[in-house]
Amino acid sequence: MKKLAILVSGRGSNFEAIARQIRAGKLQAEIAAVVANVPSAKALETAETLGLPAISLPSKGIDTDTYAAMVVEQLAPLGIDLIILAGFMRRVGTPLLEAYRDRILNIHPSLLPSFPGLHVQQQALDYGVKFSGCTVHFVDAGLDTGPIVAQAVVPVLDGDTADTLAARILVEEHKIFSEAIALILSGAYRVEGRRVIRKD
Template sequence: MDIKNLGVLASGRGSNLQSIMDACAAGRIPARVTVVISDNADAYALERARYAGIDAVALNTDDYIDKAEYEKHITKILQEHNVDLVCLAGYMRMVGPGLLEAYAGRIMNIHPALLPAFPGLHGQEQAWHYGVKYSGCTVHFVDDGMDTGPIILQAVVLVSDNDTADTLAARILEQEHRIYPEAINLYCTNKLVVEGRKVRILA
């Protein structure tokens, strides 16, 4: 089976990046992370990548005339690393048309809520404040909307009366670390078929 190359975009601590790297190292995904790119030079995700011997690139958006130029540089870096699938892992920016076109159907994201409920920032806190009884996380393909792409996998987390936004977020994160590598593995083993808004998983 071919080994796929993954490019990860991250803005923060990179715990989902770590779960992906660990799954690759353990042979649970036939893939390897070849580059990690961040819009935040202080992101711990970059340190995780460097520690693992993976190319880590920090880009300052202020160095570019606009978002299109910034994403053109991201695309160039991804292509130089022969990236097959782009994984957003706590990447805090909307993906623009240039990158979407270059990697059409090949960009994945993990969101800490049961989409289509609570898209955007702080999905766990939104759900907790709303008073839902169940929350969770969603892996989806990325399109031009805010967390609106076709859903690949979801995991449900029970919200208890004693939960705070932080304790709920911690339990959701555990599920993120489980289903994101699983979704990437399904992609890398050619088991995902997108049919309109729906993603069919082949046996």
């Protein structure tokens, strides 16, 4: 069984969705560790409730690469196949990128390359776009710049606020993240430049 490590900073709703897919037999994987960089993250409590290994590894006051090395040290004995960033609100440092090259996935609540970074739904509303959505992508050294694995489109309604748009996008995040994880774990893809292409 392929092993996942899930990195979180907050409530971990995408982590919960992935765990549900695994329990339902729809995603063939095992969550070997849930690592939170914020000790108060609700996802830690959820992991413990689900009987999953929960690791609190605070990052406050620690530089990016030093923290990344700490994460690598925690994960090294576990035989992790794929790292999942599920609301992990830190840049991924070089030691982690090197140790798990092309084996880290993130989900971002916009149709990349539009609106990287933070406050994404407000960016979309301010810009006046008619469609937004979410993107699963490989993590590289840039900010939300890695090759795109999957996307889902969500219409922007005239009465939307940042919160209502975020809530509708989150529904799609919960769907496509597990699908993207399954594809990458299957190995039935290739990367050509920035394109992730399914193999027949």
